[in-house]
Amino acid sequence: MTENQLKEKIVEVVKREYRNGMVNMFEGNVSARFDGRYFITPSQVSKEIMTPEMLIEIDESGNVLKAPDGLKPSTEVMMHLEVYRLRPDVQAVVHNHSPYATAYALCGLPIESDCMTEMNLTLGRIPVVPYGTPGTDRIYQGFSDVIGSHCAMLLANHGLITFADDLELAYSYAEAAEKVAQTLFIAHQIGSPVSLPQQELEHMRAYGESKRVQRINRALEQARHISVPV
Numbered sequence: 187m188t189e190n191q192l193k194e195k196i197v198e199v200v201k202r203e204y205r206n207g208m209v210n211m212f213e214g215n216v217s218a219r220f221d222g223r224y225f226i227t228p229s230q231v232s233k234e235i236m237t238p239e240m241l242i243e244i245d246e247s248g249n250v251l252k253a254p255d256g257l258k259p260s261t262e263v264m265m266h267l268e269v270y271r272l273r274p275d276v277q278a279v280v281h282n283h284s285p286y287a288t289a290y291a292l293c294g295l296p297i298e299s300d301c302m303t304e305m306n307l308t309l310g311r312i313p314v315v316p317y318g319t320p321g322t323d324r325i326y327q328g329f330s331d332v333i334g335s336h337c338a339m340l341l342a343n344h345g346l347i348t349f350a351d352d353l354e355l356a357y358s359y360a361e362a363a364e365k366v367a368q369t370l371f372i373a374h375q376i377g378s379p380v381s382l383p384q385q386e387l388e389h390m391r392a393y394g395e396s397k398r399v400q401r402i403n404r405a406l407e408q409a410r411h412i413s414v415p416v
């Protein structure tokens with residue numbers, strides 16, 4: 187993917203989040219890594235009018251390398267960069283305050299279920315990392331405890347962050363987390379969700395985790411290979 191194609195894809199993902207009710211006009215941000223640099227959505231720009239030219243280019247310390255006049259990177263930029271630092275395999279980060287997932291974060295509850303087959307096979311348990319003030323380094327202090335084997339985390343009192351070695355996949359995790367949270371909420375309104383048979387549940391969780399860890403390790407290996415000078 188070229189630089190321009192990646193920037194177009196970032197904007198397309200942001201607009202898709204907006205259309206799907208995962209972000210409001212001014213909140214949520216998406217970033218991607220490209221050749222040792224990063225592109226991130228600008229702060230305080232409506233998703234409706236965002237274009238690839240509006241994305242901000244930054245380095246790994248958060249210094250702005252390129253920005254259109256008057257635009258600034260999201261205030262949550264350092265949180266994105268911490269994910270890239272901790273996980274060299276990650277190529278894209280999606281952060282939003284999608285309503286159902288964020289409701290779990292507000293209650294300090296992980297998104298987990300012993301009833302849903304798909305979530306145990308794909309996302310696994312989505313943990314909650316401790317609260318930190320947005321825009322400060324305290325927001326990501328709990329990341330290192332859980333980031334190694336997960337693809338999504340809830341930020342206490344705040345929202346959701348997902349990440350992957352591919353932008354489309356990072357978006358898919360965010361969409362899946364929101365849908366899972368919504369379904370669990372509805373199921374609990376209707377009645378008492380029925381657990382899967384214990385042995386089957388354990389098998390699904392183990393299989394799902396091994397697939398996630400395998401993918402992470404494969405991408406980490408590729409990232410190391412790319413970063414080693416020849």
Ligand SMILES: [Zn+2]
Pocket residue numbers: 214262281282283320344345
């Ligand atoms: Zn946020």
